[in-house]
Amino acid sequence: MTTPEYALTELARESRMGGAGTEATDREIRRVSLRDVETRREAITGELWSAAADIGFFQLVDHGIDLAEVERAFGAAEALFALPDEVKGQYALLKGTNAGWEKLTQIRPSTGTPDQKESYQVTRPRMAGLWPTDAELDGFAATMLGFERRCWEVATLVLSCFADRLGFPRDFFTAAHDPAAPTYQSTLRLLHYFPVPPEAQATPGLWRAGAHTDFDCLTLLFQREGEGGLQVLPGKEADAERWTSVPATADAITCNIGDMLMRWSDDALPSTFHRVRLPVPGEYAGPRYSLAFFAQANTDVVISSPSGRYPDITARDYLLQRIQANFGS
Numbered sequence: 001m002t003t004p005e006y007a008l009t010e011l012a013r014e015s016r017m018g019g020a021g022t023e024a025t026d027r028e029i030r031r032v033s034l035r036d037v038e039t040r041r042e043a044i045t046g047e048l049w050s051a052a053a054d055i056g057f058f059q060l061v062d063h064g065i066d067l068a069e070v071e072r073a074f075g076a077a078e079a080l081f082a083l084p085d086e087v088k089g090q091y092a093l094l095k096g097t098n099a100g101w102e103k104l105t106q107i108r109p110s111t112g113t114p115d116q117k118e119s120y121q122v123t124r125p126r127m128a129g130l131w132p133t134d135a136e137l138d139g140f141a142a143t144m145l146g147f148e149r150r151c152w153e154v155a156t157l158v159l160s161c162f163a164d165r166l167g168f169p170r171d172f173f174t175a176a177h178d179p180a181a182p183t184y185q186s187t188l189r190l191l192h193y194f195p196v197p198p199e200a201q202a203t204p205g206l207w208r209a210g211a212h213t214d215f216d217c218l219t220l221l222f223q224r225e226g227e228g229g230l231q232v233l234p235g236k237e238a239d240a241e242r243w244t245s246v247p248a249t250a251d252a253i254t255c256n257i258g259d260m261l262m263r264w265s266d267d268a269l270p271s272t273f274h275r276v277r278l279p280v281p282g283e284y285a286g287p288r289y290s291l292a293f294f295a296q297a298n299t300d301v302v303i304s305s306p307s308g309r310y311p312d313i314t315a316r317d318y319l320l321q322r323i324q325a326n327f328g329s
């Protein structure tokens with residue numbers, strides 16, 4: 001029934017998703033405006049729920065994070081990645097923590113090849129010794145912590161709308177992602193995908209990010225204008241393997257449902273496969289930067305599916321299994 005080496009349903013599913021598939025242009029990624037959310041909360045909740053329940057992906061506009069703030073975070077990320085590897089290597093990812101820098105080490109269960117990228121992850125309680133010094137990068141930690149907080153605010157707002165629909169207390173997910181607790185494990189991830197030389201474009205089996213679903217409740221993804229490549233595979237079963245490209249625009253935050261929320265919603269909100277493909281000849285093939293915020297419930301929170309279709313599991317155990325499947329144990 002499932003691939004024997006993976007205990008989690010999600011991992012068994014993911015291990016089968018590494019093929020190229022085909023590309024579709026007839027699907028739309030819906031855009032939802034958060035303008036005046038205080039007075040339009042019910043209408044916005046309806047739009048968010050219907051987009052999320054439909055394909056698990058949507059884009060937020062008028063989300064309240066200034067473009068200047070997003071650009072500042074991108075600028076700081078670019079400056080970090082421009083440092084020599086020897087410097088970044090002092091702040092190397094600590095296994096199992098989602099904190100620190102890594103390069104070419106993430107191997108997705110779907111593809112078996114390393115994602116063509118480097119990344120630096122910020123998980124607030126785990127950053128001791130992992131921030132570059134002010135001499136190396138002035139103000140970096142402050143910029144990232146400020147931006148992480150803004151992301152948390154938007155994520156918990158969207159999650160509060162889902163809580164309303166799920167019949168949970170409105171602050172259910174806000175409490176489950178409490179940033180003041182030492183058990184906080186939401187992560188801001190800075191991503192740098194390398195430029196792709198012409199001879200390497202569209203290499204079969206090589207991906208900027210191999211097909212996967214996210215481990216978290218909700219992901220917020222910031223893209224830069226024109227730096228595309230993100231694709232989603234709508235549909236719970238995804239048997240047809242028809243991938244849809246997500247527009248890369250600076251004004252929108254692309255959101256997707258993660259596996260934790262799929263469990264918590266008894267599969268009403270699907271966690272959807274996505275990937276970042278290599279540029280094809282004729283496309284922009286320079287570096288691609290993105291910023292991802294993963295709202296991951298605090299380690300001590302138990303993820304329960306209301307109907308009991310998934311066994312209870314703590315968010316700590318859940319995340320560890322997923323991290324180990326991607327970065328080795």
Ligand SMILES: O=C(O)CCC(=O)C(=O)O
Pocket residue numbers: 189191209214221230274275276290291292
């Ligand atoms: O960089 C992107 O566009 C997507 C990254 C992603 O899906 C992830 O890191 O989970």
Ligand SMILES: [Fe+2]
Pocket residue numbers: 212213214219274
């Ligand atoms: Fe992802």
